[in-house]
Amino acid sequence: MxxxxxxxxxxxxxxxxxxxxxxxxxxxxxxEGFNFAGSIKLKAAAAMVESAEREGVLNSQSALVESSSGNLGVALSVIAASKGYRFLCVTDSRCNLATRLMMEALGSQVHVINNAKPHDSFLAARLAYVQALCASDSRWVWLSQYTNPANWxxxxxxxxxxxxxxxxxxxxxxxxxxxxxxxxxxxxxxxxxxxxxxxxxxxxxxxxxxxxxxxxxxxxxxxxxxxxxxxxxxxxxxxxxxxxxxxxxxxxxxxxxxxxxxxxxxxxxxxxxxxxxxxxxxxxxxxxxxxxxxxxxxxxxxxxxxxxxxxxxxxxxxxxxxxxxxxx
Missing domain, CATH: 3.40.50.1100 (Rossmann fold)
Incomplete structure (x- = not known):
């Protein structure tokens, strides 16, 4: 047991x-859904957070931000709640209501992108928001699931x-x-x-x-x-x-x-x-x-x-x- x-x-x-x-x-x-985050994304989330901690990128003064359509956002919410980090998930209007409510129940903030610019995807709009946020305050740490080798x-x-x-x-x-x-x-x-x-x-x-x-x-x-x-x-x-x-x-x-x-x-x-x-x-x-x-x-x-x-x-x-x- x-x-x-x-x-x-x-x-x-x-x-x-x-x-x-x-x-x-x-x-x-x-x-892969039988864990406290309900999806396979818990593996990648844990690996990325642990990598950032080892490298000194993530510390007690940091706040996490990530773009996610849902499951990684929940996984990071679980980890952030457990470790005491602030977490902001940037998602879009396709994210399921239950997923958004779950992240908020875990203490995370959720920012929903409702409208992308013409010729832009929702993902591009989400990434632009995350990049602007990180540029505005160095305390924000973006794990970047799309480029982070700890993911694979x-x-x-x-x-x-x-x-x-x-x-x-x-x-x-x-x-x-x-x-x-x-x-x-x-x-x-x-x-x-x-x-x-x-x-x-x-x-x-x-x-x-x-x-x-x-x-x-x-x-x-x-x-x-x-x-x-x-x-x-x-x-x-x-x-x-x-x-x-x-x-x-x-x-x-x-x-x-x-x-x-x-x-x-x-x-x-x-x-x-x-x-x-x-x-x-x-x-x-x-x-x-x-x-x-x-x-x-x-x-x-x-x-x-x-x-x-x-x-x-x-x-x-x-x-x-x-x-x-x-x-x-």
Missing amino acids: PVISAPYAFNEDDLYVDLGPSLGCPLYLKC RAHYRSTAPAIAHEFPQLDVLFVGAGTTGTLMGCARYFRHWHRPVRIVAVDSAGSVSFGGPPGRRMIPGLGMGVRPPLLDTSYVDEAIHVEEADTVRTCRALAHRGFLFGGSTGTVVSGAMSWLASHDGPPVTAVAIAPDLGERYLDTVYHDNWVRALYGDITVPETSPGTHPTGA
């Missing part, structure tokens, strides 16, 4: 869901080795692409592993991370409005894009089987299922990383009026063991 004194000291790293019985898909889902190193040291230990015959790993910290950490680890593993990045349609045209993205988590500075495509074997309607469809299909996951997880599972359904070779051992749980998406992905207004009526395919749902 683990006994902890700090909320960032615990993360369930060995829980997997076999999606065969639920969705008829030969895929194992690594669940957290997954090189923890997430990837945990998967390798559990699945020594792993063939394919599906990883969602946001800042690409998780993607790059896992990809680098498996590049140097003892056997080849195909790394498939799963991105949201409308994201420009892998060179696609920009488009509307309403579900926070994955995707970027600018190319992620951490991304090195030489480590990625393939990138696939998932429409947000398919993210919703997959989230709801999982929920109908009793698994309430978040939007990022729905995107990754949708992409993985499509890839596996079109795979013509011999059977493979496949793992996908589930970054989050679904409670923060109750007023969006799981809210009928919100979904209907953006994507129309979403039909969730009936699934049974041994079948591959179509359209997901």
Whole structure:
């Protein structure tokens, strides 16, 4: 039985869901949402804060600021509350209400960017606000999840080795692409592993991370409005894009089987299922990383009026063991 004194000291790293019985898909889902921040972002947040403390950048006089669509903001809120730091999360109007309320409940401040300048993304507007704030007062410390190598190193040291230990015959790993910290950490680890593993990045349609045209993205988590500075495509074997309607469809299909996951997880599972359904070779051992749980998406992905207004009526395919749902 683990006994902890700090909320960032615990993360369930060995829980997997076999999606065969639920969705008829030969895929194992690594669940990363069972910690006090509710997502995989706790790993990167803890690593970045500890790195800044070691380097003397972050001290008792400092205040943290970070741009986040939600999950990293919650993770930093947990750590800031535990360590006694002031924290300001700069987010935008796509951030789920539950996420904002959670950050505030933990004692953090939240600044919401509601309008970006013409030809600017919400991310660009958030970053501009953070940069201006840091320029105005040296006490503000920006960890910069988009460029901080501690982001990917957290997954090189923890997430990837945990998967390798559990699945020594792993063939394919599906990883969602946001800042690409998780993607790059896992990809680098498996590049140097003892056997080849195909790394498939799963991105949201409308994201420009892998060179696609920009488009509307309403579900926070994955995707970027600018190319992620951490991304090195030489480590990625393939990138696939998932429409947000398919993210919703997959989230709801999982929920109908009793698994309430978040939007990022729905995107990754949708992409993985499509890839596996079109795979013509011999059977493979496949793992996908589930970054989050679904409670923060109750007023969006799981809210009928919100979904209907953006994507129309979403039909969730009936699934049974041994079948591959179509359209997901």
